[in-house]
Structures are given as C-alpha cells and as structure tokens.
Amino acid sequence: MATVRRMKLGSQGLEVSAQGLGCMGMSALYGPPKPEPDMIALIRHAINSGITFLDTSDIYGPHTNEILLGKAFKGGFRERAELATKFGIGIVDGKYGYHGDPAYVRAACEASLKRLDVDCIDLYYQHRIDTQTPIEVTVISLSLLPSFVKLKCSILYCGVVALVAKQMLLLFTNIDFFIYQL
Template sequence: MRSRTLGQGLVTSAIGLGCMGMTQPRGGGADESESIRTIRRALDLGVTLIDTADTYGPHTNEVIVGKAIAGRRSEVVLATKFGIVKDAQGRRSVDGRPEYVRRCCDASLARLGIDHIDLYYQHRIASDVPVEETWGAMSELVAAGKVRYLGISEASAATVRRAHAVHPVAASQNEYSLFTREPESELMPTLRELGIGLVPYSPLGKGLLSGAIGADATFDTKDSRAINPRYQGDNIGRNVAAIEPLRELARAKDLTVAQLALAWLLRQGPDVVPIPGTRSVSRLEENAAAVAVELTGEDVARIGALLPPGIAAGDRRAAEPMVNAGA
C-alpha cells in the first residue's frame, strides 16, 4: 500500500475504506461480524483511512468501527463527521451550532472508544449558522487535543475558503468519480490553491462503475439507489451502456472495471484519496489492488474521454430532504 498526504501533513493510505454501507446497506441486512472482518482486513492490507460518521446508523456505525479498531488504534487514520441530524422518522436536518459540535465530538469519541479523532469533518453546511462559527468550535477541538485535523464535506469552493480562513482545512470530501466530474471545474483548483486534499466518496458511482450492475437491476426499498435518478427508468440502461468501453479496456488490461475506475481517480493527483465503500472482504481486496495499477498518461486521457464530464444520465442523487442545508 502506498501513502499520500492530505492537507498540512495528515499521512494516509492512498485509498481508504468507506464504512457507511455497513449500517446503511444497499439492500439486505447489515452483518456486524462481516463488517468488522472487512475493517480488520483493510488494516492488514495497509488501508489506514477508515471513514465513518455519527449519522450512519445513526451512531451504530461508529460503534462497529470502534470494535474493529480496538487494539489497533496506531494503525488507523480515523475520520468521522458531524452535522447531519436525523429525527425519529428519519427526516434529516443540519446543525452547525458550536455547542452541537462540541457535544457531537465527545459522543463520537465515546462510541469509537478512542481519545482523539484524526480527521473530523463538517458533514454538511448549515445555512442558519455562519461557517466561521462552526469552524471556531472545531478549531477549539484541535487545541484541546480531541481532533488532529479538520475536514469539510459537500461545500462550495467559496465556503471552503471561508472555513480555511478560520482553521486550515486538511481535506474536502465530495462525490467524485468518472460519472461525477463536477469537482473538477471550480472546487479542485481551489483545493490545490489552498493545499487541501480531496477525499472522493462514491468513487465507483454508487456501484455503476463496479461493472456488476446490469440494465435490468432492481433494488430493495431500503437501498438508496431505489430513488437515485441514475437508476431510474431509461437512465440505468444508458449508464450501464456507457461503461461498456471501459469494461473492454479493463479486460484488455486484465483488470476489473472497478480497479480501472479507481486507478484513473488516483491518477488525478497525489492529493486525491478515494474511499470506496464495502463490507465485503473480497471487494475490499479488489479495490485496494487498484493502488498498484500503473496507467500511462495516454491511458488516463483515453479513460477520461470514454466517460467525459456529463455522460451520466440522471442527477447524482435524489434531492436531499434536509432543512438548514447551505453551501
């Protein structure tokens, strides 16, 4: 496993592990023992960046991650998040109040069974609380030794600048893949100007770039893709067809489609650390192997041309039913 540096000195593995699906699975029930095995296998492979959030579950995801890393804390770069609040009916809102930030951090530390968080993200931006107030509280957590580095998620370039002016941002977590190229236009240049790393989530397009989904796929009502526009109506067939050239290129290189898609993403810069999510050991091993894939500049350009910006049919996600969500 190779390493990369996010922001001002946070060294991680070149690829991480997203844990959301371990408690919010795309269909079927979550298996805690399988999830723990996968996290521990990730550490065996040198995958150090383990990503969770207090809203996953909610709360149960952090508990599972805490169990998995018990006794192996020194091997882990632990990232978690605050800011998305779910009520009893599952409706979501955003909270960025300083007192909420402090309370969330202490609760996450307790659930994870650790004394500090390596990378603490503001999960979403609250429109009713200036980002400067939220980041003032986050910077206090760093000063108190509860957090090492700070991150931000799904924020605009302008909001990232405002947060960075309060305290250095180490990483911005955004959806980014061959099917979601929007960060390239404004966000990525801003991150590089400020020395901030990019942590792409859903780097395999919520499964479309895994190569394992067919045009006739159907999804359980518990599966978020059941309401995702890219999986609706004619969109899923168009999207599956769009990756066929990538599938052919992967076969020619004796790779899986997922490995080729991740290898392309890794070549977008040494400051890019994708976090493909899985609770399967076999998928984890497949994804981690992408770090060793050598692509030429010609390969990178060809792949990008096969799936150019805007090729995906349908919006990347259903409208989020959240209040107080800003930019």
C-alpha cells in the same frame, strides 16, 4: 501481497493510505446491516492489508457504524489506522437536519469519541453545511474542540465538505484555512 501506497492528506502532516475504506454500507444504507462479525473481520483485514484510512459518520446507522468501528479497533487495530468521522446531519423529531452550531459540534464530537471508544479522531469534518449557522462559526468551533473536549487528543485535523464559492472566500479571508482535494 502488494503494498498500499501512503500519501499526505493536506499540508498539515496527516499521512493516510492512498486507498481508504468507506464504512457506511456496513451498517446503514445499501440494504440491511451486514453481520457484525463479518464487518469487523473486513475492517481488520483492510488494516492488515495496508488500507488504514477508515471513514465513517455519526449519521450512519445512525450511530451504529461508529460503534462497529470501535469494536473493530480493539486488540491494537486503532493504533494502526487513521480514523475519519463526520458530524452535521442529525435527526430531530424524526426529521433530518443540518447542524453546525458550537454546542452541536462539541456534543457530536464527544458522542463520536464515546461511540468509537477512542480518545483521538484523526480527521473530523462536517458532513453537510448548516445554512443557519455561519460557516466561520462552525470552523472556529472545530478548531476549539481540542481545548474543550477533555481527552488526551480528541482531534488531530478538522475540516468541512461541500462548500460553495462564497463560503470558501469567507473562510480564506477570515480563518487560517487549508484545502485538500483528492
């Protein structure tokens, strides 16, 4: 079997498999949810094959995809994987919306940790930008998560996606911010 190359993701030390496994389609979108035992077996096969960078989100399902990964991580598989999950898209009164305020960021992180049944998320990032909350407020909230979430590790790395130039400039001038682009 071929070896899956590993690579640095950004400049802060996180190393991941160069090929990742996006888990969204396992429990949401792209048709009905797939059989859970099959998806757990698929996740474990990926990890055993060297594909150890797994991506999910709290909105997939919603929530069921994180629960699925939590089940797949049992039996020592979590220790062999890099876990990325996202926050920021929520359903309120039956409508999707984007959220990045400090209380939401903290509550979403705590809920993801519980659903995933882990004490550490390797990469935690914002799925979509909340235009009602200044991006720097969201990023500062992310950076403070390890001190607020009372768990062993909580977050190793955090980030945001889908920034426009104005938001990037604001972050560069006000926050110690590192960019990684695939």
